[in-house]
Amino acid sequence: RKEVEQDPGPFNVPEGATVAFNCTYSNSASQSFFWYRQDCRKEPKLLMSVYSSGNEDGRFTAQLNRASQYISLLIRDSKLSDSATYLCVVNLIKAAGNKLTFGGGTRVLVKP
Amino acid sequence: GAVVSQHPSWVICKSGTSVKIECRSLDFQATTMFWYRQFPKQSLMLMATSNEGSKATYEQGVEKDKFLINHASLTLSTLTVTSAHPEDSSFYICSARALDRFETSGNTIYFGEGSWLTVV
Numbered sequence: 683r684k685e686v687e688q689d690p691g692p693f694n695v696p697e698g699a700t701v702a703f704n705c706t707y708s709n710s711a712s713q714s715f716f717w718y719r720q721d722c723r724k725e726p727k728l729l730m731s732v733y734s735s736g737n738e739d740g741r742f743t744a745q746l747n748r749a750s751q752y753i754s755l756l757i758r759d760s761k762l763s764d765s766a767t768y769l770c771v772v773n774l775i776k777a778a779g780n781k782l783t784f785g786g787g788t789r790v791l792v793k794p
Numbered sequence: 795g796a797v798v799s800q801h802p803s804w805v806i807c808k809s810g811t812s813v814k815i816e817c818r819s820l821d822f823q824a825t826t827m828f829w830y831r832q833f834p835k836q837s838l839m840l841m842a843t844s845n846e847g848s849k850a851t852y853e854q855g856v857e858k859d860k861f862l863i864n865h866a867s868l869t870l871s872t873l874t875v876t877s878a879h880p881e882d883s884s885f886y887i888c889s890a891r892a893l894d895r896f897e898t899s900g901n902t903i904y905f906g907e908g909s910w911l912t913v914v
Contacts (some may be wrong), residue, residue: 770835785837
């Protein structure tokens with residue numbers, strides 16, 4: 683089983699619609715979680731951190747479910763510019779230091 | 795905000811030659827930098843963790859003699875792909891950790907722009 687798993691998609695989303703997808707992680711000791719956005723042939727960029735209480739940033743809402751070991755990202759009122767690959771990142775703090783593990787990414791295509 | 799600069803953005807080299815990629819933190823000191831590799835349609839795979847002034851820690855399956863990492867200062871880490879082969883062609887990305895005074899939960903990771911390596 684992979685440490686961090688995501689549905690690769692693509693999720694084809696009509697403009698203005700809502701899309702949501704999850705990311706599961708295998709290590710219950712994982713301590714912090716992030717969603718990154720990666721455009722084609724570019725570096726990943728931090729979209730938002732994911733807090734235990736859930737958090738919202740504009741049209742984006744992230745949630746963490748520790749019991750079931752998954753995080754989710756919801757995008758409301760999708761824009762064409764939201765088309766990208768969304769990477770789930772899990773941080774595990776080890777004695778040797780932090781270790782970030784990336785999921786395989788979920789591709790989202792927003793269409794007119 | 796914090797910026798990580800990676801150079802070169804694109805490089806084409808002949809098989810058997812070595813290529814050096816630089817990763818610089820521009821406005822903060824980075825005691826730890828990370829090197830990733832990403833093949834097409836795949837996620838980022840951590841290659842190694844680079845600590846300033848000490849040897850890098852390589853992930854399982856990554857040849858340390860082939861991928862030489864040097865972190866000589868708090869703002870610069872370099873990755874040298876030695877005796878490059880076509881299968882080393884990939885997108886290499888570095889990231890650096892910045893200590894945020896206002897974040898009690900930990901650190902913020904910033905990525906370089908990435909370097910596309912093509913070995914012919």
